[in-house]
Amino acid sequence: MTATAPVKKNDRLTVYIEDLTHDGAGVAKIDGYPLFIQGGLPDETAEVHVLKTLKNYGFAKIMNITEPSPDRVAAPCPVFAQCGGCQLQHLSYEGQLKWKEKMVRNVMTRIGKIDAPVLPVKGMDNPWHYRNKAQIPFGLNGEAPIAGFYKTKSHDIVDTDRCLIQTAEADAILEGLKPRLWKLGIKPYNEQTGQGMLRHVVVRKGRATNEVMVVLVTKKRKFPQAEAAVELIKQLVPNATSIMQNINGEKTNVIFGNETLKLWGNDTIEDTIGDVRFEISARSFYQVNPEQTEVLYKQALDYADLKGNETVIDAYCGIGSISLFLAQKAKSVMGVEIVPQAIEDAKRNAELNGFTNTYFEAGPAEEVIPRWYKEGKTADVLVVDPPRKGCDEALLNTILEQRPKRVVYVSCNPATLARDLRILEDGGYKTQEVQPVDMFPHTAHCEAVAWLELGE
DSSP: OOSSOSSOTTOEEEEEEEEEOTTSOEEEEETTEEEEEETOOTTEEEEEEEEEEOSSOEEEEEEEEEEOOTTBOOOSSTTTTTBSSOSOTTBOHHHHHHHHHHHHHHHHHHTTOOOSOBOOOBOOSSOSSOOSEEEEEEEEETTEEEEEEEBTTSOOEEEOSOOTTSOHHHHHHHHHHGGGHHHHTOOBOOTTTOOOSEEEEEEEEOTTTOOEEEEEEESOSOOTTHHHHHHHHHHHOTTEEEEEEEEOOSSSSOSOOSEEEEEEEOSOEEEEETTEEEEEOSSOOOOSOHHHHHHHHHHHHHHHTOOSSOEEEEETOTTSHHHHHHHTTSSEEEEEESOHHHHHHHHHHHHHTTOOSEEEEESOHHHHHHHHHHTTOOOSEEEEOOOTTOSOHHHHHHHHHHOOSEEEEEESOHHHHHHHHHHHHHTTEEEEEEEEEOSSTTSSOOEEEEEEEEOO
8 A cells, every 4th residue: 555545636537446335335446545436336437536535545426437337227216315224226136136245255255264155145026115114303494394314424314205115104104294294283303403392203014914103202201292193193004003102302313212102002013023923112123124034034043953952042132033933943042132121022022922942131141151051051052143243252252162063143244244253263163154145125234144063
């Protein structure tokens, strides 16, 4: 790398875009110096205008595409260029799956030095309207109510009436609630001034049950327009079975506050993934793409290869979703999760499904699991599904000390997966296979499941 950048601000040049970044920007290299180009795609040539240069990388914008990628398509969403929800609508779905497979292969090789097979990405037959949860911010543009989704890396609302990856019920709220707010006497919240009442509307849907929950996030508990709002929501969303109010009086960009009240209907909605039922409350965690969640969990179950006599430990078990999938085939499953509310949800979901072979405990996995081993609660198979930062170092050390025969690693970040697989391989495990799963079509995110076996 040269001491100074080989390009400078306001340069105009022709570049070949060779890859995408983790957030979907094109990457071109000038004498090894990366230029990040929003809207660029691999295998295309473009004239660009350099916007900014730093020591190790720079930014440019496309002025003209001289040779488009064979996978370039017209993005169907009218606000795609402004909205931060999707990054890859301008790349054909086949192209997205090809790039995600290549991305997972590259991080396995470059970061993890892992030589296990990386299989083709498991995608969706219909990669639209898959999100079962919409979090819609409301605001003002002058005196006009607006609602939609945030611009990339900002809290500026992109006003829209439709979203191609959300449900029809979320669209009904987007389109129908805005023009009626003044008539209801409800003022949208202003994040800068802290004034106004309605902050967000959250719409959740059970794919299998068709049940819908609508949550109005308000600044104040006192909500005199609640009854009129409920009647309007029932008109806009006829299959709504739960209408809730969440109160968030803090000057923050966190969506939910700590208090939730029922305005009408049930406290929860239900959904199923495979044969397992889940009860979903206003604030409970639940995967946003249940169709691909089933694909992901079935892959984890396949890699666990349970015969019925195994004990399984599920680290980072959340609300018990993977645990309950495993419990269908295992002798017993023990789940640990640091969030106490998630553990309560896991216990309730196990009871809902009639599982008597599960045990859940709240606490840090790296502390709870070693204690379990000391108490004689050992595992034949250990499953981990950590957050984007990957496994805690202490948990990886625990795995290497306790040495379960098989590890199944479910990851939402292939880069940290590759890093952790290297640590486990150096400690005596061998990665057998990695299966990417496209949980979030039209975004740059990709999940993956890895299967490891303990060496002799």
